Amino acid sequence: PLPAPERARLVAGLRPIAEGRVAGDRLAALAALAGEGEAVGRMLAGFNATPDQWGPTALLDWRAVLLASGNGPAAAQVLARLRARLDDRGSVMRFTGPDDEWSLMAGRDAATARLLLVANDYPAWASDAPRLARALVQGQQHGHWDTTPANALGRLALAGFATRFEKATVSGRTTVSLGAARQVASWPNPVPVHLPAATAPLTISHAGSGQPWAMVSLSAAVPATKAVANGLALRRQIVPIRQAVPGRWSRGDVLAVRLTITARAQTAWVALTDPVPAGATILGGGLGGRSELLAGGGDESGQYPDWVERRTGHYRAYWQQLGAAPTTIEYRIRLGSSGRFTLPPTRAEAMYAPDINALLPGSTLVVAGAK
Numbered sequence: 001p002l003p004a005p006e007r008a009r010l011v012a013g014l015r016p017i018a019e020g021r022v023a024g025d026r027l028a029a030l031a032a033l034a035g036e037g038e039a040v041g042r043m044l045a046g047f048n049a050t051p052d053q054w055g056p057t058a059l060l061d062w063r064a065v066l067l068a069s070g071n072g073p074a075a076a077q078v079l080a081r082l083r084a085r086l087d088d089r090g091s092v093m094r095f096t097g098p099d100d101e102w103s104l105m106a107g108r109d110a111a112t113a114r115l116l117l118v119a120n121d122y123p124a125w126a127s128d129a130p131r132l133a134r135a136l137v138q139g140q141q142h143g144h145w146d147t148t149p150a151n152a153l154g155r156l157a158l159a160g161f162a163t164r165f166e167k168a169t170v171s172g173r174t175t176v177s178l179g180a181a182r183q184v185a186s187w188p189n190p191v192p193v194h195l196p197a198a199t200a201p202l203t204i205s206h207a208g209s210g211q212p213w214a215m216v217s218l219s220a221a222v223p224a225t226k227a228v229a230n231g232l233a234l235r236r237q238i239v240p241i242r243q244a245v246p247g248r249w250s251r252g253d254v255l256a257v258r259l260t261i262t263a264r265a266q267t268a269w270v271a272l273t274d275p276v277p278a279g280a281t282i283l284g285g286g287l288g289g290r291s292e293l294l295a296g297g298g299d300e301s302g303q304y305p306d307w308v309e310r311r312t313g314h315y316r317a318y319w320q321q322l323g324a325a326p327t328t329i330e331y332r333i334r335l336g337s338s339g340r341f342t343l344p345p346t347r348a349e350a351m352y353a354p355d356i357n358a359l360l361p362g363s364t365l366v367v368a369g370a371k
Helices: 004-018 026-035 056-068 072-084 108-121 123-138 148-165
Strands: 172-178 181-187 202-207 228-230 232-242 254-263 267-275 307-310 314-322 327-334 339-342 346-350 357-360 364-368
Touching (some): 056 072, 056 108, 108 123, 108 148
Parallel strands (some): 232 357
Antiparallel strands (some): 172 202, 232 254
């Protein structure tokens, strides 16, 4: 608890803002006073509530005010609005849309931490708390979040999550069975379990202390015949830069590959891989004798990758954090071999949440001999 004299001074400073007599963030002031048990209902005179126009931070503030005012049903409606702002597909739950609210006192990470604090104590959200916790942890960079409020709230939220869902240290053995196949993971250093496909129930049992989490995924070797968009979306364009015969590719021609990646919500550590025909050279690596004009990119927008790999068989780009706005990158290649090349799919994936991914079916490129 705050010392009584300092608490009284803080409350006295916030009250005129909450009542609208002094300029400032009135909603934040109301929420702060509500958290201290102050009677805020009488301070709402003349306050214009526009929840449809508010971001997650303001909605969480408004929920706190409604609860302090005794309006539980309206507070429950605010939680429904917050759920509508979440991308709840896959193993994480993240706020969608741009981070318009970001400031030194508010932002996406702080809002996620506050929502996790609610989920820890709110039974209707108990099944969502693990995915909120994963999203919150993935928002860290170099072991911390980017603002002091996010770090304070994040620590409280994860401590509350551990108290609610992870009271005991996990030890012992976890057995996974699918049909006749059976594997065991031993704690504290379990390894991923891989089982062959079978038409049978999947059973997971644990012998020991604690309650381990399990993430189940299914993979199959099937032809990629259509685009896949699971939280990410991809678009690929081929643009001629230097073409000996217009409308036909020949050995020695230069083309640009333009890739646009769009995330449904801010996503951490995204890798994009695009295959390159055999014998082709990716330009722009900085080696002597290459044309700077031919190697230069053309149409780039959004966030430039944090790291780029130019390998013999593929071009790969990485982003530490990929925002919700479409991002376009371009690289150029010189065709070095003739023939018919069937390329593998173009893929994008969140490295620590692989269920967030995108795929474009592979294409065919026919290259004639040099003229």
